[in-house]
Amino acid sequence: MKRLSSYLFFLLITIAVGQGAAFGQQGGYKSQEVAESDGIPVLIKHLPDWEAVRGRASLTNSIEEIRKEFGSPEVLNGFDLNGGAEAAFASYPEGKLLLIEFPTPQGSSAADAAIQARIGATPNVVYRRIGNYNALVFDATEPANANLLLDKISYGKTVQWLGEDPFLLQKFERYIANTGRDVAISTVLFILGIFATAILLGVGSGYAYFRFREQQRSHRTAFSDAGGLTRLNLDDLSD
Numbered sequence: 001m002k003r004l005s006s007y008l009f010f011l012l013i014t015i016a017v018g019q020g021a022a023f024g025q026q027g028g029y030k031s032q033e034v035a036e037s038d039g040i041p042v043l044i045k046h047l048p049d050w051e052a053v054r055g056r057a058s059l060t061n062s063i064e065e066i067r068k069e070f071g072s073p074e075v076l077n078g079f080d081l082n083g084g085a086e087a088a089f090a091s092y093p094e095g096k097l098l099l100i101e102f103p104t105p106q107g108s109s110a111a112d113a114a115i116q117a118r119i120g121a122t123p124n125v126v127y128r129r130i131g132n133y134n135a136l137v138f139d140a141t142e143p144a145n146a147n148l149l150l151d152k153i154s155y156g157k158t159v160q161w162l163g164e165d166p167f168l169l170q171k172f173e174r175y176i177a178n179t180g181r182d183v184a185i186s187t188v189l190f191i192l193g194i195f196a197t198a199i200l201l202g203v204g205s206g207y208a209y210f211r212f213r214e215q216q217r218s219h220r221t222a223f224s225d226a227g228g229l230t231r232l233n234l235d236d237l238s239d
Contacts, residue, residue, distance in 0.1 A: 023226055032084060043088045046133075048152035057090040066098065070138055074121040078114025083107060094149040095126070101133055108132040131155025148232040 015050055033042045044057055060066060063081045069089065070076065081087060085107060087100040102108040112129045115136070119127055126137040126146035133155050140146035165171070 053090040061086045094145040095137040098136045153221040
């Protein structure tokens, strides 16, 4: 009985490892980053609902294979998968998803510029850059549904520079500009608020004082210093 249990245990382990290897190496390509728990490529796991499409998902580092798979669209002609980039693709009801990962922000940015310049020449394509991912949905008859599919993709890695950040000066300038703008807007709003408050307080105080003086005047006794003589009633204080 113990032998049978051991045999079944090792059989399950072998099957799991074999499945992981199948995902880690497809078409002769072995992924550079696989999950330690099951050996499945991380890029495959970042596909939307990956467990449902894992059986029909493919992984490659060849742009020629991608162009062959998607019919050589113009949108894929401006970049290449060099320097460790890889891609995964699978079919969904919303369209055929292509998820490309570049190892550096520069590679993803260059591919983004190339895709943006050519996306108009390929109909029914919805595109979005997500971190170092460049995600495209082909044959997307409903762009809204394709965007909902792209919403399910998240780039969980943190991009860090090994040396000094080359964009540090631009970030600092952007911070100064945004801070200056916010301070200027806050100052203008504060001054306008003070003016509005002063005007309202002035009008309210003036009206209250006017009503108070009118009330006092209504209770005063009429007085005339004409001494019984005829006079013009210019001040409307006597009959």
